[in-house]
Amino acid sequence: MELRHLEYFLTLSKELHFTKAAEKLGITQPTLSHQIKMLEKEIGYALFNRVGKKVELTRVGEIVQQEALNIQDSLQSMSSQITALSKIEIGEIKIAVLPGEITDLVSTLCIQFNQLYPNIKVIIETTDQVEKAVLQQNADFGIDFQLTSNDLLQVTKLYDEEFYLISNKENEQPNISFSTALESPLILFPSVHQCRKLLNKTSTEIGKPLEPIVETSSIQSILNLVRSGVGCSIVSRTLYEFYGTQDLFFQHIDKPSINRAVYLVMKKNCFINYAAREYIKLLVREVEKLNFKTEKEAIDSLHSAVL
Structure with a gap:
């Protein structure tokens, strides 16, 4: 079952008229009829009673309508939550760092970050296992020195x-x-x-x-x-x-x-929320401002992939 089939079904169940529903969907009436028949065949029951030009939901159609509306609501909720994470300046960020001076670096940047985004909570996890924290998604990203080869991690050298x-x-x-x-x-x-x-x-x-x-x-x-x-x-x-x-x-x-080299560590194909992106932007700006020895190609790649 495809999401577009549910979209077609919900539109028809609202309009109860094939021609009007097809116009609203931007497709032809025969195409809509064919798609509804495919959905009925997959479910195994008729969803609409057709009496001339009149259309009404069957009992099974009413059940499908309610569940389809639940699915639609879930998709909208998911989209809203992702939008909130990616754009709104609230929430929290978790950073995994090695004990020592990198903790000092991250903590010092927190002062500037808090001034810019006072509603975002920053959690710094000091650990000798930065990669593990990132892989298990206990941190949005990590800052590390020595790395092992892992296909699940996206690693960018920030500077030497x-x-x-x-x-x-x-x-x-x-x-x-x-x-x-x-x-x-x-x-x-x-x-x-x-x-x-x-x-x-x-x-x-x-x-x-x-x-x-x-x-x-x-x-x-x-x-x-x-x-x-x-x-x-x-x-x-x-x-x-x-x-x-x-x-x-x-x-x-x-x-x-x-x-030594300083690396930014993230999990591949993992959603980077707004807070994490803004912190990484601040970190990169500071590194560039202080003229650390950076690899332009690596920083450019980071900008295109995350920032």
Whole structure:
């Protein structure tokens, strides 16, 4: 049974006249008669009594009419709900992020997002299993670093970022080797943070221990300790750019350089609601404004597919 058959049936059951119903539907009277006969054949019973030009519903026709009206109402309700999700500035958005600085990035953007859309609730889920949260639809989208190949996910590289050694003193050299940076008194995130995991991995690769003098989960504490001269820190450009660091100085780390990619993760062929699209727009605008190393083709693809 096709939806158009129900549309034809409901129109005829309202008009109770083949010619008038056909005109309203924009089809010929013979076509309408043929479609109604096909529907009756599929159901197995006559839906209309035809006495000359007069048409009336049979008892079975009355049952079909009521159920067809229920289906029509359900379709209209579904359409209305989708319209509300896609256009109206209400509702909520769920974002899955890794523990650490990406949580800080998302939380910082929430301030701007709330000013623009005060009626949209933002829920940030901090998890080591971002992909799983997205696949199980516990999040509208996620932000991740390292990804596994999965045909069910749509993954877009947002940007590549580097790491800086930051201090409260200006340095003559714009760059510093990672090995030399490790000789500074360091204030770092704990080992559970993604940034710290990358630093630990790199220090192991060069065979030099990473021994911070202070560990704290608070980026504000790290920045304040650096300001006071307690030590230096190694932070991602994301954190450096999104916090008030104009009074601090940075050096690019090289030999080896430390870089990582930041990805936007969504489930393929999944409806992206209005709130999620607007948040992603804000995120992309911030990334472009800060001149992060982006792949134009990836961002253009994101714009055409989602934004």
